[in-house]
Amino acid sequence: MNKKQVEKGLVDTLWGVFSSVRLSVIVLTLLAVTSIFGTVIPQNAAANLYLERYGEAAYRVLHFLDIFDMYHSWWFQFLILLLGINLVICSMDRLPSALKIVGRTQRLNPENYRRALKGETLKMEGSPAEVAEGLSLRLKAPMATFTLVEEGEGQLLFAEKGRWTRLGVYVVHGAVLLLLAGGLIGSLFGYEGYMNITEGQSDQTVILNNSNATVPLGFQIRCDDFAVSFYDTGAPKEYRSDLVVVDEGGEVLSKRIVVNDPLRYKGISFYQSNYGTVPPESASFVFTSKASGMSYPVDGNFGKPIPIPEGLGTFTPLHFINNYKFRGHAVGATVLGVLKKKGGEEVRLALPIKSPKFDRMRRGEVTVTVGEFENRYYTGLQVTKDPGVWFVYTGFIFLIVGCYITFFMSHQGFMVEVTPDTSGSAVTLYGSVNKNRLGMEMVIRRLTEKLERETRIPERQVVK
Amino acid sequence: MTSSLLISIATFVYGLSALLYFCAWIFKTEKLDLPATGLAATGLGINTAGFLLRWSESYAIGIGRIPLSNLYESLVFYGLAIAALYLILERLMKIRIAGGFALTFSFLALAYASLSPNVGSQIRPLMPALKSNWLTAHVMTCFVGYAAFTLSFALSLLFLFRSGKEDSDGSAFDIDETSHQMILLGFLFLSIGIITGAVWANSAWGRYWGWDPKETWSLITWFIYASLIHVRLVRGWNGKKTAILSLVGFAAVMFTYFGVNLLPGLHSYGA
Numbered sequence: 001m002n003k004k005q006v007e008k009g010l011v012d013t014l015w016g017v018f019s020s021v022r023l024s025v026i027v028l029t030l031l032a033v034t035s036i037f038g039t040v041i042p043q044n045a046a047a048n049l050y051l052e053r054y055g056e057a058a059y060r061v062l063h064f065l066d067i068f069d070m071y072h073s074w075w076f077q078f079l080i081l082l083l084g085i086n087l088v089i090c091s092m093d094r095l096p097s098a099l100k101i102v103g104r105t106q107r108l109n110p111e112n113y114r115r116a117l118k119g120e121t122l123k124m125e126g127s128p129a130e131v132a133e134g135l136s137l138r139l140k141a142p143m144a145t146f147t148l149v150e151e152g153e154g155q156l157l158f159a160e161k162g163r164w165t166r167l168g169v170y171v172v173h174g175a176v177l178l179l180l181a182g183g184l185i186g187s188l189f190g191y192e193g194y195m196n197i198t199e200g201q202s203d204q205t206v207i208l209n210n211s212n213a214t215v216p217l218g219f220q221i222r223c224d225d226f227a228v229s230f231y232d233t234g235a236p237k238e239y240r241s242d243l244v245v246v247d248e249g250g251e252v253l254s255k256r257i258v259v260n261d262p263l264r265y266k267g268i269s270f271y272q273s274n275y276g277t278v279p280p281e282s283a284s285f286v287f288t289s290k291a292s293g294m295s296y297p298v299d300g301n302f303g304k305p306i307p308i309p310e311g312l313g314t315f316t317p318l319h320f321i322n323n324y325k326f327r328g329h330a331v332g333a334t335v336l337g338v339l340k341k342k343g344g345e346e347v348r349l350a351l352p353i354k355s356p357k358f359d360r361m362r363r364g365e366v367t368v369t370v371g372e373f374e375n376r377y378y379t380g381l382q383v384t385k386d387p388g389v390w391f392v393y394t395g396f397i398f399l400i401v402g403c404y405i406t407f408f409m410s411h412q413g414f415m416v417e418v419t420p421d422t423s424g425s426a427v428t429l430y431g432s433v434n435k436n437r438l439g440m441e442m443v444i445r446r447l448t449e450k451l452e453r454e455t456r457i458p459e460r461q462v463v464k
Numbered sequence: 465m466t467s468s469l470l471i472s473i474a475t476f477v478y479g480l481s482a483l484l485y486f487c488a489w490i491f492k493t494e495k496l497d498l499p500a501t502g503l504a505a506t507g508l509g510i511n512t513a514g515f516l517l518r519w520s521e522s523y524a525i526g527i528g529r530i531p532l533s534n535l536y537e538s539l540v541f542y543g544l545a546i547a548a549l550y551l552i553l554e555r556l557m558k559i560r561i562a563g564g565f566a567l568t569f570s571f572l573a574l575a576y577a578s579l580s581p582n583v584g585s586q587i588r589p590l591m592p593a594l595k596s597n598w599l600t601a602h603v604m605t606c607f608v609g610y611a612a613f614t615l616s617f618a619l620s621l622l623f624l625f626r627s628g629k630e631d632s633d634g635s636a637f638d639i640d641e642t643s644h645q646m647i648l649l650g651f652l653f654l655s656i657g658i659i660t661g662a663v664w665a666n667s668a669w670g671r672y673w674g675w676d677p678k679e680t681w682s683l684i685t686w687f688i689y690a691s692l693i694h695v696r697l698v699r700g701w702n703g704k705k706t707a708i709l710s711l712v713g714f715a716a717v718m719f720t721y722f723g724v725n726l727l728p729g730l731h732s733y734g735a
Contacts, residue, residue, distance in 0.1 A: 021698040025691045032687035032716075039677040039727055071675045183673075192671065231589045238592055259592040260668045271670045384670035392672060396659045403655055407648035435697070438557075438641040 018086055019093035027083045034079070038070045084180045087173050098166055106160040106413060108149050113415035116432035117440050119448035124425045124455050128155045128418040131425040135416055138454075142447055143414045157416040166434065168405030175398035182391030190386040191215060195270075197223040198278045198378040202246060206383045217268065217383075219247035224254075226275055226377040239272050241379040267385055274380025279320035283335065283373030287312070290365050297371055305340070312366045313341045315349075320373075326350055331358075335370050410435050412443075427451070467521055468578065468585055470514030471540055475574040477507035478547065478567050485563035497560060501551070504567055508547040511574065515540055518587070527589045532603040535725075536585045539577035541603070542721075543570040545611035553615060557642050561635070565618030598664035605660055606682075609653030610717055612646045613689075617714035619643035620707035627704055640703055643710060644696060651689045658682050677727040681720040688713045 017023060041062070042049070050059050050068060066073030124131050132155035136146045144159040193206040193215065202222040205214045224242040231237045238258055245253040245265050255263045263270040281301060287308050288295045300306035305314040317337040324334035331352040339347045342365075349368060352358050356369045415430040429448055433440040481503035488496035518531040518540070531537040550566035553559065577583055623639045661679070662672040673679065692709040695701040701709075 021694050025694050025699075028687045028691045028694070032684045032691070035680050035684050035687070038675060039680045039724070043675065071680075233589070235589065236592060237589065238595075258595075260596040260664075262667065262670065269670050271668070273669070382670050386671070389666065389672065393663070396663070400652070400656055400659065403652045407652060436641075436645070438638060438645070442556075 015089065015093070018089040021090070023086050024083070024090070027079055027086060031076075031079050031083070034070070034076065037067055041067055041070075043071070044069050080180065084177060087177055091170055091173055095170055098170070102163055102166055104163075106147070106158055108147060108156075108158050110149075110151060110156055110415060110417070113413070113430040113432060116413075116430055117437065117444050119429040119431075119444040121426050121428045122448065122452050122455070123421055123423050124427055126424050128153060128420055128425045131155075131427060132157055132416070132418045135418065135427065135451075138451075139414075139416060139447070142443075143412075143416075146416070154417065154419040157418070158414070159416075160411070160413040162409055162411045165405050165409040166411055168402055168409065171398050171402030172406055173402075175395045175402050178391050178395030178398060182388035182393075182395060185388030185391060186386040187388075190384065190388060193383045194273070195221065195381045195383055196274070196276070196378045197221060197381065199223055199226050199376045219245060219252075219266070221270065221381070222246055223379050226379040228275060228377075239275055239379075241272055241381070243270060243379075243381075267387060269384050269386075271382040271384070272379065273382040276378055276380065277322055278376045278378050279322075280373040280375065283317065283320075284371035285315065285317070286369040286371050287315070288367040288369070290367070308366055311342065313339065315339050315368055324350065324352065326352070331355070337368075339364070339366070339368065341365065410439070412440065465517070467514045467518035470510055470517060471574055472578050474507050474511040474514055474543070475571060475578055477503055477510060478543065478571040478574060481507055482564050482567035482571055485560070485567060489561060489564055500560075500563060501554065504547060504551060504563065507567070507570065508544065508551065511540065511544045511547065511570075515544060522587045525587060527587060529590055530600050531587070532599060533590060533594055534584065534588070536577050536583045538603065538607065538721075539573045539583065542607050542610060543573035543577075545607050546570045546573070546614050549608070549611045549615060553642070553646075557638070559619075559638060559642055561622055561639065562615060562618045562642075565621060566615055569614050569618070593668055596664055596668065598660055598667070602657060602660040602664055605653050606657035609650045609657050610721060612650030612653060613714055613717045616643045616646035616650060616710050617717075619646065620710040620714075623707045624704065624711075627707075636703070640707070644702075644706065647689060647692060647710060647713070651686070651693065654682065654686055654689070658686065678720065678724045681716065681724050685713065685716040685720050688716050 045068070047059075050062070054062060062068065066075070070076055126134070132148065136148070136157055139157075139159075140146065144161040146157040146159045149156040149158065191206070191208055192210075193208040195203050195206055197203045200223070202220045204217045204220045206217060207214055222244040224244060226239075226241045228239050229237045240256055240258045242256050243254065243263050244251050245263070247265075253263070253265055257263050257270065257272050259272050262272070279302075282299060283302075284297055284299045285306065286295055286297050289310050289312060292310060294310070296309045298306055298309075300315075300317060302317045302320065305316045307314055315337055317335050319336045321334050321336060322332075324331055324336070326334070331350075331354070333353045335351045335353070337349050337351065339349050341347065347362075347364070349359060349362075351368060351370050353370050359367045359369060411434040413432045417428045417430065419426050429444050429451075431440045431444045481500055484496050484500035484503060488494070488500055515531060518537070522529055522531065532541060546566055547570045550563065550570075554563065577585070619639050620643050623636060623643065626636060626639070658679075661682075665674065666672040688709070692706060692713060695709070696706050
C-alpha cells in the first residue's frame with residue numbers, strides 16, 4: 001500500500017464516521033446528558049459560592065472542566081461543532097442521490113404495487129376501459145393525474161405525488177445549520193451589555209456584561225423620562241422609558257419602550273431591563289441654631305463644605321444613600337455628611353429624609369435637616385447587537401416547515417387495477433409510500449370505502 | 465358557578481371515563497365503548513368551559529388575560545389538550561386502547577391542579593415580562609407538544625405491557641406506529657414551542673437563548689426525541705427499543721414541566 005492509498009483509506013474512514021447517523025445519535029445523546037449538569041450546577045456564580053458548596057478538591061476539578069460556564073466551554077462547543085460537521089457531511093453524502101430520486105418519474109411496474117398496500121376489490125358496471133376512464137377523473141383529486149397502462153384485458157392507472165417531500169429532511173438539517181451559523185455569527189460579531197441613563201441625560205457607550213469593557217454606540221441615546229407603575233397588590237405592573245436616538249447632531253428616532261417592546265436602531269436593540277434612583281448632586285439644607293433659634297435654608301453641593309450662618313462651622317454633605325441602616329434600623333433614603341464645628345471638631349451625621357427631627361437627638365449647637373432635592377430615576381437598558389439573529393430566525397422557519405414536510409407529508413404512489421369481471425369490472429386500489437404505512441393504509445381503506453358508496457351496483461342492493 | 469368548580473367536575477368525569485376505558489379493555493366488552501368516549505367528550509367540554517370561564521373571570525376582576533400563566537392554569541390546559549388530542553386520535557386511528565391511560569393523565573393533571581396545596585388557583589395580574597402576544601402561542605404549542613408526548617408515552621407503555629403476548633391481529637404494529645406518529649407531532653410542536661419562546665425572549669430580553677434551566681431542559685427533551693426519530697427512521701429501530709426510548713423522552717418532558725421548578729431560573733413563575 002503506498003502513501004496515497006493510506007491517505008485515501010483514512011479519508012474514506014473519516015467520511016464514513018462523519019456521515020453516519022450513529023455519530024449523530026451519539027452526539028445528540030452526549031449533548032442531552034451533559035446539558036443536565038449546567039441546569040443542576042448554577043452557572044457563572046461567584047467562586048466562593050462554589051467553594052462553599054463543593055469543597056476545594058471538587059471545585060478544582062469542576063473548574064478545570066469549565067462546568068461553571070459549561071455551555072461556553074471548549075468541550076461543549078466541540079460537541080456542537082461535531083454535530084454541525086456531521087450534518088454537513090451527512091447532507092453531502094446523501095443529498096445527490098436524493099436529488100436523483102426526486103428527478104425521476106414514477107416506475108410503472110405493477111408487481112411493485114401488488115406487493116405494497118392493497119384495498120378490497122370492488123365490483124363495478126362497465127367494461128374495464130369505461131371504468132378506468134371514469135376512475136381517472138374521480139380519483140384525480142385524492143391521488144394525481146394518471147398514466148394509463150394496458151395489461152392484457154385489464155387497465156392499470158398509475159399516479160404519484162409528493163416525490164419532492166423526500167427533500168424535507170434536508171430542509172430540517174439546513175435549518176439546524178442555519179441556527180448554528182447564526183449563533184456563531186452572533187458570538188463573533190455581536191455583543192451583550194447594558195447602559196444606565198439618568199432621566200434627561202444622554203449616553204453613547206455600552207458596558208459589556210462579561211468583561212466590563214466599553215463599546216461606543218456611534219450615536220447617542222437620551223432618556224427623556226422613566227416611570228414605573230404598580231398593581232394594587234404592590235407587584236410591578238409596567239416599566240417604561242421614553243428614549244430618543246440622537247445621531248449626527250439630530251434627533252432621528254424616539255420611542256417609548258416597555259418590557260417586551262424594545263427600541264431598535266442600526267442593528268442595536270435597547271431593552272427595558274432595570275431602573276433605579278440617581279443620587280442628587282445638590283440639595284438644600286436647613287440649619288437651626290440652638291443659641292438664636294433661627295433657621296437658615298442653604299443650598300449646597302455634595303462633596304463641598306457649606307458655611308453655616310452665625311459662624312457655627314461648616315457642613316459637608318458626602319453621600320446620598322437610598323436605603324440606609326442606622327444602628328440596624330432601615331431609615332430609608334439618607335444623606336451622610338460631616339459637620340465641622342467652630343473649634344475644628346468633626347462629627348459624622350446621618351440625616352434621614354423622612355425624619356426631619358432626627359438630628360435634634362444629637363443635641364448639638366446646630367441641627368441639620370435635609371430640605372429639597374431633585375429626585376431622578378435612571379433607566380437600566382439591556383443593549384444587544386446580534387447580526388446572527390436573522391440567520392436564526394430563517395432557521396426557525398425552515399425548521400418548522402421542514403419538520404412538517406418530513407413528518408407529515410410523504411412520497412405516495414398509487415395504482416388502480418381494473419380487470420374484467422362477470423358483472424363488468426373489478427377494481428382494486430394499491431398504494432406505496434416511503435414512510436407512515438399506517439397512514440397510507442388508512443388512505444387506501446377510506447378511498448375504497450368512498451368509491452364503494454358512490455358506485456354501488458344497484459342490483460346488489462336489490463339482492464340484499 | 466365558578467371556573468374552579470367546573471374544573472373539579474371535569475376531574476371527576478375524566479376519572480370516571482378512564483375507569484370505563486380500563487373496564488372495557490380488561491373485560492373485552494364493546495358495551496362500555498360509547499359511554500367511555502361520551503364521558504371523555506363531556507369531560508373535555510366541561511374542562512373547556514372551565515378554561516373559558518376563568519378567562520372571563522379574569523376580565524370581571526379587571527385583569528383580563530388568557531389563563532395560561534401559572535402552574536394551575538397550565539395544568540388545566542394540559543388536561544384539556546390530552547383529552548382533545550386523544551379523542552381526535554380515537555376518531556382518526558380507531559385505537560381505543562390508549563383511552564384509559566390518556567384520560568388518567570387528564571384526570572391526574574386536573575386533580576393535581578385542584579387538590580395540591582402547592583398549586584395556587586388565584587387569578588393574579590401578569591408581571592411585565594409576561595405581557596406579550598407570544599405568551600398564548602408559546603404556552604399553547606408547548607402543551608400540545610406535551611400532550612402528544614403523553615399519548616405516545618401511554619401507547620409505549622401499552623406496547624411494553626403487551627409485548628409478551630402474541631400479536632395475532634397486528635395491533636402491536638398499530639400501537640407502535642401510532643405512538644411514533646404522536647412523537648412526530650409532539651416533536652413538531654415542541655420545536656414550535658421552543659421557537660416561539662426564543663422569539664419572545666429575544667423581544668423581551670434581547671437574546672433568543674440564555675441556557676435558562678427550562679430552556680435547557682426543553683432542549684434536552686428535543687435532543688432525546690431527535691435521537692429516537694433518527695434511530696427509528698434511519699437505523700430501523702422500532703417496537704420495544706423505541707418504546708423504551710419514548711419512556712425516557714417522556715421522563716424528560718415531565719422534568720421540563722415540573723422538575724425545573726425546583727431549579728432557579730426565569731421560568732420560576734410557572735411554579
